[in-house]
Amino acid sequence: MSTIVKVAERAGVAVSxxxxxxxxxRPIGAETRRRVLSAIDELGYVPNASARxxxxxxxxxxxxxxxxxxxxxxxxxxxxxxxxxxxxRSRGQDVLLVPAADGIAELTRLSxxxxxxxxxxxxxxxxxxxxxxxxxxxxxxxxxxxxxDDPGVSWIDLDFDAAGRLSVEELVGMGRRSLAYVGxxxxxxxxxxxxxxxTWRGAQAAAAxxxxxxxxxxxxTTSALRDQLEQIFAAAPRTDGLVLHFDFAAQQVLxxxxxxxxxxxxxxxxxxxxxxxxxxxxxxxxxxxxxxxKIAGGAVDLAIEATAAAPxxxxxxxxxxxxxxx
Amino acid sequence: MSTIVKVAERAGVAVSxxxxxxxxxRPIGAETRRRVLSAIDELGYVPNASARxxxxxxxxxxxxxxxxxxxxxxxxxxxxxxxxxxxxRSRGQDVLLVPAADGIAELTRLSxxxxxxxxxxxxxxxxxxxxxxxxxxxxxxxxxxxxxDDPGVSWIDLDFDAAGRLSVEELVGMGRRSLAYVGxxxxxxxxxxxxxxxTWRGAQAAAAxxxxxxxxxxxxTTSALRDQLEQIFAAAPRTDGLVLHFDFAAQQVLxxxxxxxxxxxxxxxxxxxxxxxxxxxxxxxxxxxxxxxKIAGGAVDLAIEATAAAPxxxxxxxxxxxxxxx
DNA sequence: GCGAAACATCGAAGCGTTTCGATGAGGAAG
DNA sequence: CTTCCTCATCGAAACGCTTCGATGTTTCGC
Numbered sequence: 049m050s051t052i053v054k055v056a057e058r059a060g061v062a063v064s065x066x067x068x069x070x071x072x073x074r075p076i077g078a079e080t081r082r083r084v085l086s087a088i089d090e091l092g093y094v095p096n097a098s099a100r101x102x103x104x105x106x107x108x109x110x111x112x113x114x115x116x117x118x119x120x121x122x123x124x125x126x127x128x129x130x131x132x133x134x135x136x137r138s139r140g141q142d143v144l145l146v147p148a149a150d151g152i153a154e155l156t157r158l159s160x161x162x163x164x165x166x167x168x169x170x171x172x173x174x175x176x177x178x179x180x181x182x183x184x185x186x187x188x189x190x191x192x193x194x195x196x197d198d199p200g201v202s203w204i205d206l207d208f209d210a211a212g213r214l215s216v217e218e219l220v221g222m223g224r225r226s227l228a229y230v231g232x233x234x235x236x237x238x239x240x241x242x243x244x245x246x247t248w249r250g251a252q253a254a255a256a257x258x259x260x261x262x263x264x265x266x267x268x269t270t271s272a273l274r275d276q277l278e279q280i281f282a283a284a285p286r287t288d289g290l291v292l293h294f295d296f297a298a299q300q301v302l303x304x305x306x307x308x309x310x311x312x313x314x315x316x317x318x319x320x321x322x323x324x325x326x327x328x329x330x331x332x333x334x335x336x337x338x339x340x341x342k343i344a345g346g347a348v349d350l351a352i353e354a355t356a357a358a359p360x361x362x363x364x365x366x367x368x369x370x371x372x373x374x
Numbered sequence: 375m376s377t378i379v380k381v382a383e384r385a386g387v388a389v390s391x392x393x394x395x396x397x398x399x400r401p402i403g404a405e406t407r408r409r410v411l412s413a414i415d416e417l418g419y420v421p422n423a424s425a426r427x428x429x430x431x432x433x434x435x436x437x438x439x440x441x442x443x444x445x446x447x448x449x450x451x452x453x454x455x456x457x458x459x460x461x462x463r464s465r466g467q468d469v470l471l472v473p474a475a476d477g478i479a480e481l482t483r484l485s486x487x488x489x490x491x492x493x494x495x496x497x498x499x500x501x502x503x504x505x506x507x508x509x510x511x512x513x514x515x516x517x518x519x520x521x522x523d524d525p526g527v528s529w530i531d532l533d534f535d536a537a538g539r540l541s542v543e544e545l546v547g548m549g550r551r552s553l554a555y556v557g558x559x560x561x562x563x564x565x566x567x568x569x570x571x572x573t574w575r576g577a578q579a580a581a582a583x584x585x586x587x588x589x590x591x592x593x594x595t596t597s598a599l600r601d602q603l604e605q606i607f608a609a610a611p612r613t614d615g616l617v618l619h620f621d622f623a624a625q626q627v628l629x630x631x632x633x634x635x636x637x638x639x640x641x642x643x644x645x646x647x648x649x650x651x652x653x654x655x656x657x658x659x660x661x662x663x664x665x666x667x668k669i670a671g672g673a674v675d676l677a678i679e680a681t682a683a684a685p686x687x688x689x690x691x692x693x694x695x696x697x698x699x700x
Numbered sequence: 701g702c703g704a705a706a707c708a709t710c711g712a713a714g715c716g717t718t719t720c721g722a723t724g725a726g727g728a729a730g
Numbered sequence: 731c732t733t734c735c736t737c738a739t740c741g742a743a744a745c746g747c748t749t750c751g752a753t754g755t756t757t758c759g760c
Contacts, residue, residue, distance in 0.1 A: 049486070051716055062740045067718060074719095077738060094486035098433065099716035101424035102745050109470070109489075114456060126452030130440060133471045137480075142489070143471045144435070145459045154463075160375070160420035163435075163468070274633065300626070303600060307633065377746055388710045393748060400749095403708060425746035428715050488716095 050091040059087040070095065101162065110136055110351050111155055111164040113146040115171025128170060128192070128323075131344035139348055141165075152181040159187045166351040168192065172203070174240040190350035192343065193242045194362065202354055204346040204363040206323060206338045208243045211367035212250025215291045215319040215336045218369060220258045222317050224289030227255060228263040228280045230301070231293045237267065247293050247321055263287065274304050281308070290318045298333055321367075335370040376417040385413035396421065427488065436462055436677050437481055437490040439472040441497025454496060454518070454649075457670035465674055467491075478507040485513045492677040494518065498529070500566040516676035518669065519568045520688065528680055530672040530689040532649060532664045534569045537693035538576025541617045541645040541662045544695060546584045548643050550615030553581060553588045554606045556627070557619045560593040573619055573647055589613065594623055600630050607634070616644045624659055647693075661696040 056063045061080060068074040069084040076084075087093075101107040112132055114125055133143045144164055146154050148171070155167045165188065169178060172193030182189050183200040191203035219227055229251055231237065232244045248265050255262035263284055266276050281287055292301055298320050302312060310316045312332045321336045323343055346363050353361065382389045387406060394400040395410040402410075413419075427433040438458055440451055459469045470490055472480050474497070481493045491514065495504060498519030508515050509526040517529035545553055555577055557563065558570045574591050581588035589610055592602050607613055618627055624646050628638060636642045638658045647662045649669055672689050679687065 049488070053716080063717085064719075064741075065739060068739085071718080075738065080738080092486070094483060096428070096716050097487040097489040098424045098427035099745090100718080102422070102428050102715090102747085103717045103719085105745080107424065112471075126455070129452070129455070129471065130473055133473050134475075137473065137476070142484070145438075145455065145469045145471045147456055147459050147463065149460075150463070157420060158468070160418070161423040162375070163423040274629065307600065379746080389747080390711075390749075391709060394709085397748080400709085401707065406708080422746050425715090426748080428717085429746080429748045431715080 049096075050093045052093070052095065055084065055087045055091055055093050058091065059083040105162065106355070107162060107165055108140055109142045109144055109164045110348065111144045111146050111158045111167040113150075113155060113167065113169050114148050125170070127340055128344065131340045132168065132347060135341070135344040135348040139352060141348065141352065152178050152185070155182075155187060155189075156185055159185075165355040166190065168347055168351050172205075172242055174242050174245055176240075188351070188354035188357070190347050190354055192347050195242065200360055202350040202358075202360045202362060204343060204350055205242070205365065206343065207364045207366055208246035208321075209250040211321045211336050212247035212252075212291075213254035214250075214367050214369065215247075215321040215334075216251045216254035216258065216260070216262065218319050218334055218336060219289035219291070219317055220254075220260055222289070222313070224317055225260045226263075226284055226286045227260055227289040227291060228284065228287050229265040229291045229293075230276070230280075231265040231267055234267040243322065244293065251291055262291075274307070277301070277304055277308060288316055290316055292318060292320045294320070294322050298331075302333065324370075337367050338365045375422075376419045378419070378421065381410065381413045381417060381419050384417065385409040431488065432681070433488060433491055434466055435468045435470055435490045436674065437470045437472050437484045437493040439476075439481060439493065439495045440474045451496070453666055454670065457666045458494065458673060461667070461670040461674040465678060467674065467678065478504050478511070481508075481513060481515075482511055485511075491681040492516065494673055494677050498531075498568055500568050500571055502566075514677070514680035514683070516673050516680055518673050521568065526686055528676040528684075528686045528688060530669060530676055530691070531568065532669065532691045533693055534572035534647075535576040535579075537647045537663050538573035538578075538617075539580035540576075540693050540695065541573075541647040541660075542577045542580035542584065542586070542588065544645050544660055544662060545615035545617070545643055546580075546586055548615070548639070550643055551586045552610055552612045553586055553615040553617060554610065554613050555588060555591040555617045555619075556594050556602070556606075556623075557591040558594065563593065569648065570619065577617055588617075594618075594620070600633070603627070603630055603634060614642055616642055618644055618646045620646070620648050624657075628659065650696075663693050664691045 052063055052066050056066045059066065061084060065076065065080065066084050069076050069081050097107070112129065114129065129145070136143045144158065146158070158164045159167060167187055167189045169189065170192045172179065172191045172195055174196045176195045179191065179195050179199045179201060189201050191199065191201060192205070194203040194205045216227060229248065231248055232241070236244045252262060261284065263280060266280060292298060301318065305312055305316060312318055318332070319334045319336055323337055323340045324335050342365065350361065350363070378389055378392050382392045385392065387410060391402065391406065392410050395402050395407050423433070438455065440455065462469045470484065472484070484490045485493060493513055493515045495515065496518045498505065498517045498521055500522045502521045505517065505521050505525045505527060515527050517525065517527060518531070520529040520531045542553060555574065557574055558567070562570045578588060587610065589606060592606060594602065618624060627644065631638055631642060638644055644658070645660045645662055649663055649666045650661050668691065676687065676689070
């Protein structure tokens with residue numbers, strides 16, 4: 049491994065000069081810069097991250113804690129994790145992965161030992177004990193999602209309440225009056241995941257306001273999807289609109305509905321609400337929410353801010369509507 | 375942040391004594407140890423990871439590169455990533471996440487800057503350019519999966535060839551003579567992913583040896599699963615055995631088969647081959663392969679070994695059979 | 701009761717950076 | 731032709747730890 053000393057020797061300059069060439073914090077003569085850069089190049093020099101972090105008290109690493117592996121959820125999680133890793137890289141940060149099972153203890157260790165500059169938490173619950181600890185321990189942090197009370201920590205979240213409302217309003221706008229709601233697995237509701245609770249709440253409110261029927265929410269279970277959909281139509285045969293939380297189930301629902309002889313969107317219109325991954329090109333489904341990339345980018349920005357001891361800030365993303373193909 | 379100096383002062387000992395208490399590399403008197411430990415406790419001291427890494431040239435961090443986000447694959451990937459993170463933690467290592475899109479360049483940066491001690495790569499192709507670079511650059515590494523030629527780098531992999539054979543043999547053992555194969559998405563084959571190619575090869579070989587029919591492999595596409603299964607039975611109505619690569623599709627396939635009026639395993643026996651996640655308790659399906667945790671643990675062990683400049687070593691896991699519930 | 705070995709602890713060097721104050725060379729101003 | 735700046739570069743300290751050799755103190759064998 050070559051060090052800054054070797055680079056300096058080779059370029060015939062002082063060590064500090066090399067450092068300034070790299071950081072640009074002081075003016076350097078053109079010829080000197082050239083010599084230093086080519087020495088760096090010839091030696092394949094890469095600055096030692098530990099030395100740098102030790103001296104500058106910044107590691108440019110962010111910790112990311114996943115949510116506890118509720119089975120069906122790890123699916124969507126993978127998409128988020130990579131979106132966050134990409135967003136971090138594009139901002140010069142690296143991401144250290146922390147399993148959720150470790151709670152706040154691991155995050156504390158990482159922060160206190162200066163392995164990471166800040167931490168990011170996914171899958172925030174309406175009442176989340178981790179958040180309180182986070183503030184008490186004064187860990188620089190950003191949340192993906194937000195608890196009910198002001199967390200005293202930066203967070204970013206899709207406005208799921210609005211998204212829930214909007215999804216119903218979309219269906220109503222299409223002339224649908226008899227709606228049903230398919231939400232995340234029951235455990236997710238039971239745990240109190242914000243996105244689940246708020247979306248359902250929003251949908252209910254909008255249905256009441258518009259005076260349309262909204263059948264009680266059914267928790268999705270991939271393996272029993274068909275039964276669940278049957279059940280919905282058994283309870284209300286005239287159901288002509290379906291709100292579906294989470295896009296990864298969208299294709300399955302679509303297929304199952306077709307198997308049941310329902311045309312989408314003619315017989316039943318489907319609105320998917322939440323964070324979506326890819327640009328859905330041709331689809332009979334309407335999406336209400338935001339892209340995963342936007343949420344991920346915001347989260348990383350907040351985490352970086354927190355690093356600089358900035359006051360907590362929150363971002364509530366207004367849901368967008370991506371209409372179904374005609 | 376408290377440092378080792380503060381701890382030493384508080385305990386009334388030399389800095390080096392504190393260090394030795396922590397590392398246990400030299401004998402320390404009982405009373406001294408007690409004082410040091412309580413000073414550490416009172417101050418909430420956590421050693422600075424950068425300083426430690428700088429001095430000892432070990433970071434206890436491993437890089438993990440995911441595979442390029444072939445859509446359907448990110449699903450299984452999440453499970454693997456967390457399994458690896460857990461395995462790493464239980465061995466005192468942390469995991470830095472690297473998106474696959476960055477190729478080998480990011481891994482090189484991380485290794486050369488001493489941010490990580492070793493790198494782990496997932497989703498190795500039969501001919502994988504990354505592997506060659508890895509060896510040329512002499513990066514300590516472990517692969518999850520293995521290329522065709524000796525990579526000159528440690529790797530761990532399920533013996534997918536054997537697993538493919540075994541899955542057919544299981545079906546044959548159940549008296550099935552007309553088999554079909556459902557494999558990973560076509561892109562995965564096209565890219566040359568080892569697990570896809572080898573499993574199919576093994577299954578073919580076993581079918582030939584046993585003299586049973588094995589219908590050409592169908593690449594799974596979650597959104598068109600029903601069509602694909604229909605197609606299989608259209609081509610060979612007597613099909614009575616199905617080999618399915620990947621467990622995350624298992625429930626869907628099961629459900630779809632039932633929708634089609636097939637009883638499992640009476641009409642059609644299903645064998646799932648690959649790495650599985652949870653202990654499948656009551657299931658009409660037979661699993662052939664290995665648990666994700668075993669693969670993850672082995673990979674981390676190999677990466678740690680590589681850290682110590684150990685000669686490359688490979689682990690080919692013999693597939694296990696978890697028979698279907700009677 | 702003396703020398704040697706074992707034990708417990710200390711002090712200081714060094715890991716590879718960043719950053720601050722100092723220094724020398726030119727150039728502008730008087 | 732001095733004096734004062736500015737600009738480019740240098741030298742050294744410091745970040746927090748680990749580790750090696752040195753030092754003082756017991757303990758043991760004979």
